[in-house]
Amino acid sequence: MFGGGGRKRRDEPQSLSQAMQPENPPTGGRSNVTGFDPEGLERAAKAARDLDNSRNAQAAIELIKTQETTKQHEAAAKRAEMDAYAQQMRAQNIEKEADEARKTLDAQTQHDKHRMEYQDQLERKRQVDMLNAQKYMQEEQLKKQEEIAARQEEMRRKTAEYEAELRTKTEIAKARAETEGRIAQERQNHDLILEKVRLEAKEHRDTVLQAITDGGKILGEGLSSYLEDTEKLRNTALTITGIAVGVYTARTSIGVAGRFVEARLGKPSLVRETSRLSAGQFLRQPLASTQRLFGMGRKETDALKGIVLENNLDTQLRKIAVSTANTKKNRAPFRHLLLHGPPGTGKTMFARSLAECSGLDYAILTGGDIAPLGRDAVTELHKLFDWAKTSRKGLLVFVDEADAFLQSRETARISEDQRNALNAFLFRTGTESDQFMVVYASNQPSQFDEAVMDRVDEMVEFRLPGExxxxxxxxxxxxxxxxxxxxxxxxxxxxxxxxxxxxxxxxxxxxxxxxxxxxxxxxxxxxxxxxxxxxxxxxxxxxxxxxxxxxxxxxxxxxxxxxxxxxxxxxxxx
Structure with a gap:
């Protein structure tokens, strides 16, 4: 539709090609000698005339121009696309050239670095070679000096040996000459010397015989006079008896005093740690020891100070502390405790605090020290309990790792010495006492002997701390x-x-x-x-x-x- 937009007429051509075609094409063309058909030109001319006379001619021309313009724009767009592609290719070429240049620079840098490193290695090697050469020269010079010194020492030694040899030969010659001279002199004076020796021997024999005779005479007269005097005999007997009695009394007194001092101020070998005073501690710290001896020091009232435990265990131990303090105050028999649980849960700390707040002395020993004593274990245990009975305040005996020597006699294979030590311990702890209190500590209380468990009055379990x-x-x-x-x-x-x-x-x-x-x-x-x-x-x-x-x-x-x-x-x- 062109122009006014009216309906197409039936006689108007549909397109330019249709307009250029003849309306009535010939069914058979005319031919001539040259083969050229002029009817086509005629039909084209007619179509052109019809097109010029048509109302849509101008619109067809505009359409043709528009199509041509569109083709030109498409061609321009393709040229722009080709230019952009060319620019991209140039940028890629430039980037590739830059990469190649960078790689070339890196390669050159690495080459220069390797060359410098190689030169540095050569220089270092040269320095090392120079140092080795200098060291070799110094060692050679030192060897030469040592050889010279050795030769000089050898010459000095040979000279000293030669001098010593000459001196020895001279001394031997001198001694030989002196000996030969004395021998010759002795040979010449032999008779005179023998006569002199005979006279001296005779005179000595006469003197000794006379001294013996005079001494016997004096001793006989004195003994006879002594035996005839009854008073002198009685005084002598009393004197000898008094001396013997004095010596015996002194020895006995010294032994008793020593045992008393050992029991009061000494410490048994089984005790690892104690709050009781010893002689050495009293000499080192006389003032503090005197205060502790007469109870002038500060007494701790809280048995669990510095010890963190769970609430139930804390309550139980505080009751035990109060009960122990009142037991000591009323001089009633002490109750023995068993503290069991994993290591490091505060058993030893509580035992010390219990003794301090109760006014008791404490002594700490470990079960592992009993077995190595062998036969002496029984003696040492008796010494321990004798020493415990001498405490003026009362003693808390803390046995750490008690299962080491208090194992069951029925299930455990223990030696005869350990069995005797166990029996001695059971004998000393079988009766209630107001002089000492035993606190056992063990990680494995199930290994205790039945008799030991019978002596335990209360058991306390220490568990690992909670959150x-x-x-x-x-x-x-x-x-x-x-x-x-x-x-x-x-x-x-x-x-x-x-x-x-x-x-x-x-x-x-x-x-x-x-x-x-x-x-x-x-x-x-x-x-x-x-x-x-x-x-x-x-x-x-x-x-x-x-x-x-x-x-x-x-x-x-x-x-x-x-x-x-x-x-x-x-x-x-x-």
């Missing part, structure tokens, strides 16, 4: 070893980025730790802080130390497990 107890212990030991360490000269530790959250994390990670293990952990924190400038403990070191201790505990548990398995296998083999 609340660990939290209190960590706070206690941080205060003791980090923030306010004991000693005036001990430096305080500065903590960085360690707050309640970090403490709670440590409380969670220390599950299974005993009180002793937590104490060692705090000491490890202190040591780590002292290893830095200014004694600073930061957050990383804080947790690293905890991890190290956990690994150490796991390793120890593996070792103990393997040791128990080996012991079990050995027991089965036996």
């Amino acid at each position: 609340d107890e660990r939290r209190a212990m960590i706070a206690l030991y941080i205060e003791k070893y980090l923030l306010n360490p004991p000693g005036r000269l001990t430096k305080k530790v500065t903590t960085e980025n360690i707050a309640d959250a970090e403490i709670e994390r440590v409380v969670k990670e220390t599950e299974g730790f005993s009180g002793r293990a937590i104490s060692k952990l705090a000491i490890a924190w202190q040591a780590a802080a002292y290893g830095t400038e200014g004694a600073v403990l930061d957050r990383d070191t804080f947790f690293t130390t905890v991890e190290h201790h956990k690994k150490s505990m796991l390793t120890k548990e593996e070792w103990l497990k393997h040791a128990a398995e080996r012991a079990q296998l050995l027991a089965q083999d036996r």
